Amino acid sequence: MPKLTYRDASLAAIQHSMREDQTVWCVGEDLGRGGVFGQYKGLREEFGESRISDAPISEAAIMGAAFGAAMIGTRPIVEMRFSDFALCATDELVNQIAKARFMFGGQSRAPMVIRKPMGLWRSSAAQHSQSLESWYVHIPGLVVVCPGTPQDNYSMLKAAIACDDPVVYLEHKGIWDLEGDVDFSKEYEFGKAEIRREGSDVTIVSWSNTANLAVEAAEALSEQGIDAEVIDLRSLWPWDKEAVLKSVAKTGRLVVTHESVAVGGFGAEVVATVAEQAGHALKGPVRRLGAPRSLVSYAPNLEDMLRVTSEMIVTAAQETLKKAS
Amino acid sequence: MTSAGHNFERGRSLLEMMERIRAFEEQACLAAERDKLVLGAIHPSIGQEAVAAGIMHNLSKEDILLSTHRGHGHTLAKGASSLAMMRELLGREGGCCGGKGGSMHIADFDVGMLGANGVVGANITIAAGAAHAIKLLGDNRIVVDIFGDGAINRGPFLEGINWAVVFKLPILFVCEDNQYSATTRTASMTAGEGAAARAASLGMRATTVDGNDVEAIADTVADIAARLRAGGPPEFLHAKTYRRTGHTSFDPATYRPANESTEEEKKNDPIKRQRAVLVAAGMSEANLQSLHENAQKEMIDVLKKAAETPFPASETAFQDVQDIGSPAVEAY
Numbered sequence: 001m002p003k004l005t006y007r008d009a010s011l012a013a014i015q016h017s018m019r020e021d022q023t024v025w026c027v028g029e030d031l032g033r034g035g036v037f038g039q040y041k042g043l044r045e046e047f048g049e050s051r052i053s054d055a056p057i058s059e060a061a062i063m064g065a066a067f068g069a070a071m072i073g074t075r076p077i078v079e080m081r082f083s084d085f086a087l088c089a090t091d092e093l094v095n096q097i098a099k100a101r102f103m104f105g106g107q108s109r110a111p112m113v114i115r116k117p118m119g120l121w122r123s124s125a126a127q128h129s130q131s132l133e134s135w136y137v138h139i140p141g142l143v144v145v146c147p148g149t150p151q152d153n154y155s156m157l158k159a160a161i162a163c164d165d166p167v168v169y170l171e172h173k174g175i176w177d178l179e180g181d182v183d184f185s186k187e188y189e190f191g192k193a194e195i196r197r198e199g200s201d202v203t204i205v206s207w208s209n210t211a212n213l214a215v216e217a218a219e220a221l222s223e224q225g226i227d228a229e230v231i232d233l234r235s236l237w238p239w240d241k242e243a244v245l246k247s248v249a250k251t252g253r254l255v256v257t258h259e260s261v262a263v264g265g266f267g268a269e270v271v272a273t274v275a276e277q278a279g280h281a282l283k284g285p286v287r288r289l290g291a292p293r294s295l296v297s298y299a300p301n302l303e304d305m306l307r308v309t310s311e312m313i314v315t316a317a318q319e320t321l322k323k324a325s
Numbered sequence: 326m327t328s329a330g331h332n333f334e335r336g337r338s339l340l341e342m343m344e345r346i347r348a349f350e351e352q353a354c355l356a357a358e359r360d361k362l363v364l365g366a367i368h369p370s371i372g373q374e375a376v377a378a379g380i381m382h383n384l385s386k387e388d389i390l391l392s393t394h395r396g397h398g399h400t401l402a403k404g405a406s407s408l409a410m411m412r413e414l415l416g417r418e419g420g421c422c423g424g425k426g427g428s429m430h431i432a433d434f435d436v437g438m439l440g441a442n443g444v445v446g447a448n449i450t451i452a453a454g455a456a457h458a459i460k461l462l463g464d465n466r467i468v469v470d471i472f473g474d475g476a477i478n479r480g481p482f483l484e485g486i487n488w489a490v491v492f493k494l495p496i497l498f499v500c501e502d503n504q505y506s507a508t509t510r511t512a513s514m515t516a517g518e519g520a521a522a523r524a525a526s527l528g529m530r531a532t533t534v535d536g537n538d539v540e541a542i543a544d545t546v547a548d549i550a551a552r553l554r555a556g557g558p559p560e561f562l563h564a565k566t567y568r569r570t571g572h573t574s575f576d577p578a579t580y581r582p583a584n585e586s587t588e589e590e591k592k593n594d595p596i597k598r599q600r601a602v603l604v605a606a607g608m609s610e611a612n613l614q615s616l617h618e619n620a621q622k623e624m625i626d627v628l629k630k631a632a633e634t635p636f637p638a639s640e641t642a643f644q645d646v647q648d649i650g651s652p653a654v655e656a657y
Contacts, residue, residue, distance in 0.1 A: 056491060061488045064450025065451070072439075072458045073462060096442075096447055105423030108434060143649045
């Protein structure tokens with residue numbers, strides 16, 4: 001089994017998909033020279049400039065054109081460079097891509113992957129650091145996924161490319177160099193969470209890079225005799241309610257944590273669902289841990305004020321285990 | 326137009342299509358105002374029929390069309406069923422989109438009509454993408470995207486036209502200029518020389534045509550389509566016409582001079598003009614009248630049938646949103 005970085009795992013997924021399916025193509029700014037993070041490196045040489053297509057700095061046109069191309073028989077992979085820039089193409093994604101199949105009574109499909117590298121990346125400031133996954137979950141018509149490991153960035157990207165629905169594919173740009181084993185034969189099923197660590201005392205639900213921090217937190221907790229279960233949702237729509245409810249039924253305790261702003265975040269959806277459907281199983285206070293509702297700074301010390309850390313997850317887990325006074 | 330070279334059969338067919346479009350929209354307006362059967366907004370193209378008929382005469386069903394919120398004429402001329410269209414306007418079962426899109430999202434993929442659009446200018450980039458895919462797939466179809474004069478002030482106009490030129494795509498962009506952006510005169514909100522000049526500034530061949538002269542439009546687009554099919558670069562057509570109704574069928578258009586619309590009808594109505602062309606070419610009044618009556622009869626029947634069609638089954642509200650995470654399975 002090869003050891004690959006998160007970046008190279010995505011590259012392999014595209015390479016394998018493009019070899020299998022001639023209708024798959026990639027379009028975005030600077031793809032010809034390998035993409036801004038090197039996540040397309042070498043693909044131009046193998047597949048040529050029409051299938052690894054550069055684009056003008058026209059996010060609306062990249063998104064809109066890819067959509068038009070998706071409706072008549074191709075499978076575009078759209079590169080938005082930074083998720084922040086995808087906001088220039090909001091009408092195309094939200095009003096057009098997400099709605100066309102429905103508005104046209106099922107006549108069309110938009111089989112496309114919209115790659116939006118998101119998240120904190122040292123000193124990138126407020127327009128290159130956002131995590132807006134919860135926005136997209138709110139839009140019917142879209143599938144929303146947040147891979148957090150090299151394995152998932154292979155299996156999930158392959159599944160997204162093969163999917164007939166538009167998939168908002170949110171990679172975390174802070175972990176391009178994260179290494180891990182990648183089994184090319186492992187298939188991803190949408191809406192299926194991964195239990196990253198089994199445990200019986202507290203359930204920690206997360207996704208994207210914060211799931212990696214949750215695994216670190218769980219290891220620290222185990223040294224204190226606390227056995228945490230870590231659920232990496234991986235996909236936010238659809239999301240694996242069953243896995244969460246089953247785990248909370250076992251542990252009775254819940255921490256939900258993500259890098260994005262806590263207020264109105266997807267963590268609130270997870271907590272509300274647990275409250276509605278498994279409230280009776282809860283044995284302690286629920287903790288929800290996300291960024292404060294503020295903006296990301298350039299200065300590293302100020303940037304860190306918004307960062308969720310594994311230490312914070314440890315503290316939150318400990319708090320759920322406190323007896324009600 | 327009336328010279329010996331006039332293609333009588335084509336001229337008759339162009340008039341027939343314009344009569345059908347006019348009759349369809351007259352019935353649709355009655356269905357909205359008189360019958361209260363069309364509940365949402367409709368945007369009639371009465372007075373603009375020459376653009377739809379003249380362009381679509383040169384396209385096959387395999388060619389791709391994208392249109393605007395004012396797209397009934399384009400859709401009908403591309404070959405969609407008038408009954409399925411009227412059902413859609415009434416939100417009924419068997420509508421082009423199963424009653425889920427209505428007038429503003431009318432589409433018929435079977436005839437290459439990839440949708441009207443409720444967002445001004447939004448189809449410009451999407452149409453460029455359809456042409457991009459055709460080039461990638463290597464087939465011989467062409468794409469026509471029609472938008473209004475208001476759309477030239479939106480960003481997708483720049484981004485989509487630049488895209489088509491850069492990638493040398495088989496597409497014709499048509500600015501169907503009815504002189505109004507919703508309820509504001511476009512000229513008062515547009516800098517510079519307007520649509521064709523803007524397209525030309527991006528290196529695109531831009532042609533201006535009398536948008537009320539259906540024969541001229543058909544001739545011009547025949548040439549453009551031939552160039553595109555031969556692998557030529559994308560082109561632009563500016564067709565100046567006039568919107569005789571308000572923005573929607575309910576808009577009395579009190580913001581314009583009282584006699585403006587009637588004066589335009591007298592001088593420039595594309596149907597009257599084409600009738601005159603055909604009379605000069607030898608068509609009898611009786612034949613003209615029967616074209617008119619046939620169109621009227623078709624659309625009166627279509628409205629009657631559409632009104633008798635049931636509303637869609639309620640479970641379709643949750644169908645065709647998405648396969649993965651479908652609300653038909655789980656919506657909360």
